[in-house]
């Protein structure tokens with residue numbers, strides 16, 4: 001007898017294990033490790049949000065189960081945000097669901113909408129939860145390669161008609177982790193048209209929609225496309241926008257039937273987002289234009305300055321890097337035509353710098369490494385100096 005279900009063996013291997021082990025060894029040996037690995041903001045949650053929590057936590061009404069799809073105040077705030085940011089009207093009662101972080105909703109979605117054996121289209125490279133959630137639901141993963149030559153967008157016309165015929169769900173993620181690419185509205189238009197033709201649901205993961213550097217081109221929502229609500233939902237997260245990864249707050253919006261199915265799964269799995277955390281979400285989304293937020297994620301903010309230091313430094317060292325327009329990552333081509341595991345290991349062994357090998361996000365991530373811009377400018381400059389000394 002084994003106390004482990006067979007389905008766990010179907011999950012892809014966790015390829016960061018080796019880098020994790022080396023990182024821990026280096027730190028234990030007292031080496032000065034500079035860590036661009038995890039996509040977790042290094043700055044604290046802004047004070048106005050923390051203050052709201054300090055009040056909210058004293059309210060006894062918040063101490064009870066927060067059952068359901070989120071309090072109406074939170075859902076109304078999401079609907080207001082969507083009108084102001086994307087020009088899209090949502091019905092807060094049926095088209096908004098609060099999540100325990102967007103990861104939770106993404107992970108549960110296939111269980112809510114995919115029958116065993118049905119196909120789920122998954123971007124490669126991509127956020128691993130799309131695959132994990134699909135496997136747990138008994139769905140069949142079909143990867144959509146993302147390549148630099150097509151702007152890191154899947155070539156939807158390359159997917160065979162018979163694959164579309166068995167497809168129930170397609171995951172998209174723009175702005176994209178790990179490639180940092182943004183999708184134009186024309187791409188979303190093509191995806192929505194295909195979903196309507198072949199009858200599948202699109203789940204567009206917009207966890208990084210608010211971290212962008214070109215204020216003239218804010219990343220769009222797929223729900224801006226006419227008819228998208230018939231075939232699409234979109235995931236949003238407060239984690240990266242407001243330095244709130246530990247608080248666990250996100251939301252899904254869009255197609256009411258798919259959201260009701262997701263809510264049904266959630267009702268059987270969890271008991272809602274802590275009411276006090278929902279209140280902080282109201283405060284945060286209402287304050288998204290405040291200087292303390294813009295100075296961090298905005299066009300002249302902290303991440304942009306770090307990006308510029310890192311990109312300029314890597315280029316000077318002979319690396320080929322596209323400067324990202326959104327997300328807080330830099331996706332760099334491996335020097336010397338080496339594979340990503342070799343490059344990440346060598347950078348850690350010889351420069352005490354942690355980066356993530358692209359192959360950890362899927363086979364098509366091979367040949368690239370990802371840096372998270374969660375290290376301050378001075379240490380980013382120091383890391384670049386160390387990397388520049390390496391011979392490839």
Ligand SMILES: Cc1ncc(COP(=O)(O)O)c(C=O)c1O
Pocket residue numbers: 039100101102103104127173177205207236237238239245249250
């Ligand atoms: C592409 C993508 N989607 C979703 C998430 C999940 O974010 P959270 O669960 O904190 O909202 C992440 C986190 O790293 C991510 O990179």
